[in-house]
Amino acid sequence: MYTIEAKNVNFFYGEFQALKNINLQVEKNNVVAFIGPSGCGKSTFLRLLNRMNDLIDGTRLEGEILFEGKDIYRKDVKVDELRKKVGMVFQKPNPFPKSIFENVAYGLRVNGIKDKTYIENRVEQSLRGAALWDEVKDKLKKSAFALSGGQQQRLCIARAMAMTPSVLLMDEPASALDPISTAKIEELIHELKEQYTIIIVTHNMQQASRISDKTAYFYLGELIEFGDTRKIFTHPDHQSTQNYITGRFG
Numbered sequence: 001m002y003t004i005e006a007k008n009v010n011f012f013y014g015e016f017q018a019l020k021n022i023n024l025q026v027e028k029n030n031v032v033a034f035i036g037p038s039g040c041g042k043s044t045f046l047r048l049l050n051r052m053n054d055l056i057d058g059t060r061l062e063g064e065i066l067f068e069g070k071d072i073y074r075k076d077v078k079v080d081e082l083r084k085k086v087g088m089v090f091q092k093p094n095p096f097p098k099s100i101f102e103n104v105a106y107g108l109r110v111n112g113i114k115d116k117t118y119i120e121n122r123v124e125q126s127l128r129g130a131a132l133w134d135e136v137k138d139k140l141k142k143s144a145f146a147l148s149g150g151q152q153q154r155l156c157i158a159r160a161m162a163m164t165p166s167v168l169l170m171d172e173p174a175s176a177l178d179p180i181s182t183a184k185i186e187e188l189i190h191e192l193k194e195q196y197t198i199i200i201v202t203h204n205m206q207q208a209s210r211i212s213d214k215t216a217y218f219y220l221g222e223l224i225e226f227g228d229t230r231k232i233f234t235h236p237d238h239q240s241t242q243n244y245i246t247g248r249f250g
């Protein structure tokens with residue numbers, strides 16, 4: 001069984017069709033990169049995977065998106081339960097106006113968990129998992145806004161991890177960061193792969209080729225090519241993919 005599988009997915013914003021007949025399978029513990037020129041539907045598709053587009057009026061989905069074999073758009077699926085399993089990290093770090101500790105503990109508290117020791121342990125484990133613990137362990141009560149942008153992004157990853165998801169969706173998680181923070185995020189993704197399935201949207205071709213096992217190339221709402229990253233970057237099947245990865249457009 002695939003961790004995520006899209007079957008004949010079409011998606012519309014009003015009259016505009018943003019995704020055209022997407023079929024894609026993501027295996028457990030893989031890192032999958034979504035690449036393609038601006039506006040080709042990468043973020044739209046990523047957001048469909050944990051129903052983030054539900055919040056936008058006038059949208060319509062056709063086809064099926066399965067998470068661990070189950071259609072996530074069925075009526076009986078609880079969206080908050082789904083999002084615990086399929087977590088998301090956004091382009092800009094978006095910590096809450098709370099302490100470092102409370103940012104990570106937030107989801108646990110919202111879910112009614114009261115056990116102090118459990119919460120403390122989860123917070124520590126998540127911060128360690130996001131390679132941030134050593135930098136913040138002495139200032140857990142300080143505001144999250146006192147952290148650097150790169151640290152804030154790792155905090156957001158820790159916050160997502162606290163819910164013990166199995167999938168992490170990342171929409172250009174390093175695009176707002178400096179090269180050192182970007183390298184840390186990439187290193188982190190490499191480590192997280194042992195435990196998580198990761199899907200990442202990136203405009204950075206080197207990043208896609210460094211961190212991903214599989215790459216999906218989107219163009220004008222279509223999935224043009226999907227396969228092993230090495231193959232996509234060395235001998236893609238399509239001219240359009242070749243043009244994009246060699247920087248001839250996009």
Ligand SMILES: Nc1ncnc2c1ncn2[C@@H]1O[C@H](COP(=O)(O)OP(=O)(O)OP(=O)(O)O)[C@@H](O)[C@H]1O
Nearest residue numbers: 013016018036037038039040041042043044045056
């Ligand atoms: N909320 C929205 N309402 C209407 N159209 C939208 C909305 N969000 C995205 N679109 C359109 O859908 C298409 C795909 O957008 P999407 O953001 O998924 O592309 P993308 O490949 O992620 O782009 P980028 O790399 O620039 O982030 C674009 O034409 C965009 O204008």
